[in-house]
Amino acid sequence: MPTPAQLKIKRHYSELSEKETDEVVETVADLIVTFLDGRQRPPRRTEVKQEQPHERNPEACSGH
Numbered sequence: 001m002p003t004p005a006q007l008k009i010k011r012h013y014s015e016l017s018e019k020e021t022d023e024v025v026e027t028v029a030d031l032i033v034t035f036l037d038g039r040q041r042p043p044r045r046t047e048v049k050q051e052q053p054h055e056r057n058p059e060a061c062s063g064h
Contacts, residue, residue, distance in 0.1 A: 023037065
C-alpha cells in the first residue's frame, strides 16, 4: 500500500498589534459568554396538552 502524500503547509500570519489583540480577546470573550448564557437558561416549561386527532391530522375527523 503506498504511503499518503505529504502536504506542505505554509502559514501566513503576522503579529497582531495591541489594539487588534484586545479586539480578538473581547470578541472571543463575548462569544464564550453568549454561549454559556444560552446553555444556562433553564428550559421553558410548557404545559403538555393532550392532542386531539383533528389537531394532528385534520383528515382524521373529516370522515374521508
